Amino acid sequence: MNLINKERVIIAGGGASGLVAAITAARRGFEVLILEKQDRVGKKILATGNGRCNYTNINISGYNFYGKNREIIENVVKEFPPERIVGFFKELGIQEYIDNTGKIYPNSLQSSSILDVLRLECRYLGVKEICTSEVKEIIKKNDSFIIKTTDKTYTCDKVIAAFGGRASPQLCSSGSGYPILESLGHSVNHIFPGLVQLKLDSNYLKRISGIKVEGNITAYSDGTEIKKDSGEILFTNYGISGPPILQLSRHCVDSIEKNRDVVISLDIFPKYEKNELFALIENRFVKMKYKTIRESFIGLIHKTLVDVVLMEAGIKDKDLPGTKFRTKEIYRIVNVLKDWKFKVLGPYYWEHAQVTAGGIDTRDIHPSTMESKLIKGLYIIGEIMDVDGDCGGYNLHWAWSTGYAAGRSL
């Protein structure tokens, strides 16, 4: 349906959510202007999915999203299943590529394809963009809005706030939208970095920095399990990184911010039960009785990890033959390999976070139109809302979905 509508809409922020909102609004006949702080729109999209843009996922459910208000999450997820997002992009020319975990990318495996089709569609629809234009203030005056930027003032009938969050400020999201919306009466639930590497308390980090292991990882808060994941883990000089770490991070950081004691446990031999691993190690000691305990681990674990694992297990003399060690010492080694505990100190920097947890309290946002319940004609979309998703296409899914919902509801 193509409605002719002379109403003027300003979209504050030309990121993922803002571009989709612009397209949807323009298709309905609105006159749309995007005000973007950076020198071009959609810069962050280019960095997503390691330059490939994991734009949604075949498995989307409310469980993949976090935030204080479940109603809006359930509503958006129900209204925007992955096929709807895939369909939206297909119409723009994006053929989907689904990997074996369910992550969806453009078939070109280029995030620039996603940005290109969004920009082209905006151009065909006559959406105007003004870049290098930072929105400083939004004022509601009678039935219209006054938008003040660094150098100009605009008026419009409706505003869509698509400022993004605070994660990765070097890619444009400085968190400038929060005070603007606060000044309009919206409250901000405490924000913290999500999908981020973790800083650990450990004396070994410098030695093992750069080592990758495949394993299971479990996070505990005050001794209670809060989240599990598995995959490739990378030790760094500050702590730990890798996809499963990003996945756990918001749960760890949330607990730390609540002053809880957070510990992660690594199982770097996930395919072996403890007794099987015990037998494997004991057998190696017997078979290679001429080797020191240190030498007998070569080929079983990364060479740099050998000394660290043995130290952690309390083995002091690493030059003794493996056969000199008893059951309890082998068990201590098994315990390190299957349940290596690290205290989590906190998130790595905002610059490294992929998403912002917390944000504008969504109880003040209408769950299907994204219109503010406090200010008529103001719509709030994307990462600035108190909703964040797992790693795997969920955050962009949220951005596109809420952008679409706002654009069609104006």
Ligand SMILES: Cc1cc2nc3c(=O)[nH]c(=O)nc-3n(C[C@H](O)[C@H](O)[C@H](O)COP(=O)(O)OP(=O)(O)OC[C@H]3O[C@@H](n4cnc5c(N)ncnc54)[C@H](O)[C@@H]3O)c2cc1C
């Ligand atoms: C490195 C990286 C990789 C990622 N990879 C993925 C992925 O593969 N899959 C996935 O689902 N998610 C991914 N994400 C998360 C995803 O990119 C974001 O959640 C999503 O872009 C949020 O969309 P948004 O429109 O709310 O905000 P943004 O995309 O951040 O857009 C906000 C826009 O508003 C502009 N802006 C901000 N303040 C102002 C102002 N005052 N005035 C004017 N303009 C302003 C910004 O410059 C920006 O262009 C990744 C994030 C990062 C950092």
